[in-house]
Amino acid sequence: MPTAYTADQIRTAERALMARLPDGTLMDRAAAGLAAVCAGLLGKVYGTRVLLLIGSGDNGGDALYAGARLAGRGARVEAVLAGAKTHEAGLEAFRRAGGTIAGPDALDQADLIVDGLVGIGATGALREPYARLAEAANAAPGLVVAVDVPSGVDASTGQVAGAAVAAQVTVTMGARKTGLLVDPGASHVGELELIDIGLGPYLPDPDVVSLSHHDVYGLLKRPMGESDKYRRGVLGVAAGSDRYTGAAVLAVGGALRAGAGMVRYVGPGEPVTQVRARWPEAVITELSEPSIDEVGRVQAWVLGPGLGTGDWAHELAARVLASDVPVLIDADALTLVAGDRALLRRTAPVLITPHAGELSRLLGADRAAIEAGRLEHARRAAAELGVTVLLKGSTTVVATRDLPVRVNGTGTAWLATGGTGDVLSGVAGALLAQGLDCFDAGSCGAYLHGLAGRIAADDAPLTAADVAEAVPAAIRMLRGASRSPR
Numbered sequence: 001m002p003t004a005y006t007a008d009q010i011r012t013a014e015r016a017l018m019a020r021l022p023d024g025t026l027m028d029r030a031a032a033g034l035a036a037v038c039a040g041l042l043g044k045v046y047g048t049r050v051l052l053l054i055g056s057g058d059n060g061g062d063a064l065y066a067g068a069r070l071a072g073r074g075a076r077v078e079a080v081l082a083g084a085k086t087h088e089a090g091l092e093a094f095r096r097a098g099g100t101i102a103g104p105d106a107l108d109q110a111d112l113i114v115d116g117l118v119g120i121g122a123t124g125a126l127r128e129p130y131a132r133l134a135e136a137a138n139a140a141p142g143l144v145v146a147v148d149v150p151s152g153v154d155a156s157t158g159q160v161a162g163a164a165v166a167a168q169v170t171v172t173m174g175a176r177k178t179g180l181l182v183d184p185g186a187s188h189v190g191e192l193e194l195i196d197i198g199l200g201p202y203l204p205d206p207d208v209v210s211l212s213h214h215d216v217y218g219l220l221k222r223p224m225g226e227s228d229k230y231r232r233g234v235l236g237v238a239a240g241s242d243r244y245t246g247a248a249v250l251a252v253g254g255a256l257r258a259g260a261g262m263v264r265y266v267g268p269g270e271p272v273t274q275v276r277a278r279w280p281e282a283v284i285t286e287l288s289e290p291s292i293d294e295v296g297r298v299q300a301w302v303l304g305p306g307l308g309t310g311d312w313a314h315e316l317a318a319r320v321l322a323s324d325v326p327v328l329i330d331a332d333a334l335t336l337v338a339g340d341r342a343l344l345r346r347t348a349p350v351l352i353t354p355h356a357g358e359l360s361r362l363l364g365a366d367r368a369a370i371e372a373g374r375l376e377h378a379r380r381a382a383a384e385l386g387v388t389v390l391l392k393g394s395t396t397v398v399a400t401r402d403l404p405v406r407v408n409g410t411g412t413a414w415l416a417t418g419g420t421g422d423v424l425s426g427v428a429g430a431l432l433a434q435g436l437d438c439f440d441a442g443s444c445g446a447y448l449h450g451l452a453g454r455i456a457a458d459d460a461p462l463t464a465a466d467v468a469e470a471v472p473a474a475i476r477m478l479r480g481a482s483r484s485p486r
């Protein structure tokens with residue numbers, strides 16, 4: 001399971017490791033790894049032009065030592081010294097190897113630009129001249145390799161407060177940093193290369209984790225010989241209204257494709273007609289009153305897509321939430337809960353699946369602040385509301401109390417289209433009904449949904465129905481990856 005850490009966690013581990021090693025060993029390991037990645041990108045190192053952007057700390061030191069190694073292999077290496085001071089020993093090694101100092105104009109001639117401005121020691125938005133150099137590097141024609149963290153990205157949170165380097169490759173030292181996995185930071189990273197500097201034994205419990213194919217395949221339930229549809233999990237779906245019918249069709253579709261043993265759909269006349277036409281597999285209860293008394297036993301509910309937010313919807317939500325099984329709350333039901341927090345007073349578990357706008361209503365926080373600080377707000381919602389939170393968006397994160405947040409690594413920008421959230425609630429709901437807890441159902445649901453999105457899109461537009469359709473292919477892909485040697 002890939003793990004990531006805050007800057008403070010990394011520093012503490014580095015101190016413990018450094019105490020056991022001769023001075024300079026870690027930086028030497030870091031620089032060797034960085035130089036090897038740069039050499040791989042350059043192909044033939046001899047005769048190429050490399051430009052280092054050097055800040056005042058050890059991040060610049062890494063870059064200078066790596067630059068010295070590349071100069072030793074015949075590259076023409078220049079450094080722009082951006083800080084009031086420079087890592088002395090690194091600069092000396094760089095000069096000894098034939099490296100020279102240049103002005104920012106040299107950026108345009110470089111085949112490869114190494115961003116050694118700041119790493120885990122940065123605080124706040126990049127100051128000048130760093131900010132200007134970061135933007136010039138992004139505009140220059142050469143490949144950009146970030147050392148440890150793209151400068152301008154907060155290593156611990158992924159927040160980007162101003163200008164930031166957008167790298168093609170980020171070479172990170174010792175362990176992944178949380179900010180490399182969470183947007184907006186994650187979108188500045190490019191390919192992520194992890195250099196082993198021996199930090200492993202000194203690392204604490206991770207700040208965040210991201211699941212792999214193998215992890216998700218291991219968490220999913222598979223039908224056994226004695227399974228029947230009831231044992232495979234019955235999901236109730238309370239969704240749709242006479243005004244919004246599509247959401248119900250998509251949520252039921254997501255649930256069926258993700259392997260629910262049975263889906264019991266409840267709703268008013270219009271969506272019932274649509275669901276019946278599209279999904280003859282669903283068992284349907286048409287509601288004239290907002291009640292679930294006539295619905296048979298279910299192991300979990302999905303509540304909310306297209307439900308509406310009037311009195312009828314409120315009453316149905318109250319009835320579903322009064323049940324004693326896990327409930328996934330999405331879309332309109334999140335609006336209902338934001339207006340009436342008492343609905344959340346229940347003993348069985350709750351998984352909420354908001355996007356930033358829905359979470360802003362639940363927390364009374366600014367939407368832009370949530371987009372900028374996804375982790376912090378997902379954690380806060382889990383703590384304040386006592387629920388598991390799946391915060392949707394460019395990086396989906398799943399938070400629950402007292403466990404490292406799970407950051408979803410699948411997905412594609414093509415998923416940002418109407419109805420995909422309804423499919424996700426069906427997929428995660430099916431996993432809840434199969435007996436996964438809210439945290440596993442949310443994180444595996446997001447993972448499968450993202451993977452299905454990639455399969456469905458294949459670099460072209462998709463519809464929400466395509467995503468539901470691709471869920472079985474996503475599950476097969478997990479199986480294939482889990483079988484092959486790792």
Ligand SMILES: NC(=O)C1=CN([C@@H]2O[C@H](COP(=O)(O)OP(=O)(O)OC[C@H]3O[C@@H](n4cnc5c(N)ncnc54)[C@H](O)[C@@H]3O)[C@@H](O)[C@H]2O)[C@@H](O)CC1
Binds near residue numbers: 128149
């Ligand atoms: N500590 C270690 O043993 C190792 C550290 N390594 C490298 O060292 C880095 C950390 O080095 P440092 O702790 O020296 O910190 P950094 O080099 O990340 O940055 C600190 C310097 O940047 C300046 N700075 C901070 N915020 C700024 C801003 N917003 N705009 C402009 N300047 C700003 C500070 O004044 C300080 O001089 C890691 O990211 C990694 O690259 C690696 O060599 C591995 C080993």
Ligand SMILES: [K+]
Binds near residue numbers: 115119149
């Ligand atoms: K950097």
